Amino acid sequence: MAVPQPSPAGFRSIATRLGVKDGADDFVVVVSDEPTTSAAVFTRSRFAGPSVRLSRAAADRVRGVVVVSGNANVATPRGLEHATLLRGQAAEQLGVPAEELLIASTGVIGRPYPIERMLPGLRSSLTDPLPEADFAAVARGIMTTDTRPKLHTARCGGATVLGIAKGVGMIEPDMATLLTFFFTDAAVPQPELDAIFRRVVETTFNALSIDTDTSTSDTAAVIANGAAGPVDLAEFERALHSCALALVKEIAADGEGAGKTITVEVTGARDAAQAKRVGKAVVNSPLVKTAVHGADPNWGRVAMAVGKLHEEHDIDPERVRIAFGGELLFPAEQTEALLDRAARHLGGDQVTIRVELGIADGEFTVYGCDLTEGYVELNSAYTT
């Protein structure tokens, strides 16, 4: 991946190897030259790791992020001590208060960091100041089972929004996704940034499910350093949303073992929340996911998945409509020609399933991927 142009001004970074992973960068730091506004959301897992706990307690206006990849530092006896030590050393080297750095860590659960190996490398690699930010290297440095880095930018007046993300399994985010960070040189006041970020996350990362499993390490943050001056806030929200949605689609496409992305557009619901529940039921159904994998226009499995929501008493099969791509399959006469056209859509690598509930005008779109033999192979063989 080429370094995208432009990058937000006023950020510095390093991506290096501290011996957590074999033969790849496993430690990155991004820091702003100047004070910032920022917002962040985290996993709600009861097994949230020490990195999440430290970052939750971080300052409102963080200066940067420290990310370790390859080890989640979760459910180990000295996890909090290690996370505190790593963040503290990084802060000391960079000359910023420790509570102004977010720390995040993903990878295997239940194994201690190789901390003796990590600390000397950390001290020798963190110069002050760091080199000018190389976001492409940062996007690569936070990967675990990802097959490719995920980075998107959007312009907003004279400012740039840049987002990176990692994570392709254990993904049904709830208030956040695995790891995603947005950096911008726009000046955005703190309360507005927080409100905008929560709205954006709700319709992007919280609309994504790879495999119904929720990580213990999910962290999403945006850091705005104001180097490009003030921007129109509505335009900023659109730019942030477009970056986030592009990252979500890339994560779905890179889902563990995935061959296709699945977009489920639910319309005609009582409200957006009901539409989201219906969309999640469809995109999470292993029988729907395997039917998509096999390019089988088996809309009966979509009906089954909608039907599982037995507490939604206003969902009436008589009013439900189900389409694959542009093809209405239920209700419809099941002709060979229709099923062939639907199968052709399912044979592509971007599948859209539409469910119209016929109740009111609530709508929500969710994102996921098919379930393949590759997912099973990867997760049977690999300790994550």
Place this chain on the structure above:
Amino acid sequence: MAVPQPSPAGFRSIATRLGVKDGADDFVVVVSDEPTTSAAVFTRSRFAGPSVRLSRAAADRVRGVVVVSGNANVATPRGLEHATLLRGQAAEQLGVPAEELLIASTGVIGRPYPIERMLPGLRSSLTDPLPEADFAAVARGIMTTDTRPKLHTARCGGATVLGIAKGVGMIEPDMATLLTFFFTDAAVPQPELDAIFRRVVETTFNALSIDTDTSTSDTAAVIANGAAGPVDLAEFERALHSCALALVKEIAADGEGAGKTITVEVTGARDAAQAKRVGKAVVNSPLVKTAVHGADPNWGRVAMAVGKLHEEHDIDPERVRIAFGGELLFPAEQTEALLDRAARHLGGDQVTIRVELGIADGEFTVYGCDLTEGYVELNSAYTT
């Protein structure tokens, strides 16, 4: 499978082919000689099929069951008409009121019955009286993707409880499982039979999940004809429970593509309901299921699955204990010897995961199976 001894007295049956499936029995009827007491529970799917709707409205004391396999008769324009016609014809041939027959149907969704082919065969095969019950043939006749019939018996005083079940995919029953029928010659009063049956279903079929998907056709019923006279009701409940649990374990072992059964025993919960939610989160996690498939002692994925229940604020990682078989893995020093012993347990075909929450004394056990390449292959290639 040999016909088990003994069978409950006073039942008659037929298993035959009406052309729904290719080359296998697809139509069965079981009927009691004498009036009965009975109880039944059904899927709560919003897309429940016409068979479920007719059976829900059936009499309190049903005389028998009519089952079609290979076609669910769900989400088709004339489904209710067809189900009414089939049940009515069967009732006429057998000389019982139609509302005293349950009807059930499973298989592909969205395709009409080949009704013109079915009716003549139905009329010629249903003699009055039917032959004495052959429950082994009935258990085979209700199969769809099952690889083997499922039938268990238990004695209770001078009476027999016999249960049959089918279904190995689209299985996370909610108030019932795909299709399971219990026949007994015990005399059990109607209200007691209903209460006993609901208690038994709650800790057996409602504790089972193959793939988180819930069928549109789930039906569970018990029919008691009293031919063997009264029994001790506590003993009857134990007999019914043992039959139901044996069937649940067989369904899990025959789960689509499954190589291993997974039993998740949750203890130390606030109450049984919380223990059940924790158990379901673990047994439904694709990352836990693939780790079991790969015999990987990756208890971190169990911790992750427990952690997903973020609304259970009393779950404290500090008090949680996780074991595979008899091996406590969390908290524990992660020695090679320990991990080897855990991997050996996971290498067997009956895996037990124990989660102790350390809150109070609520407990619940759930049943499921691993996730394999075979599940993906089967459900990508086969229209169900």
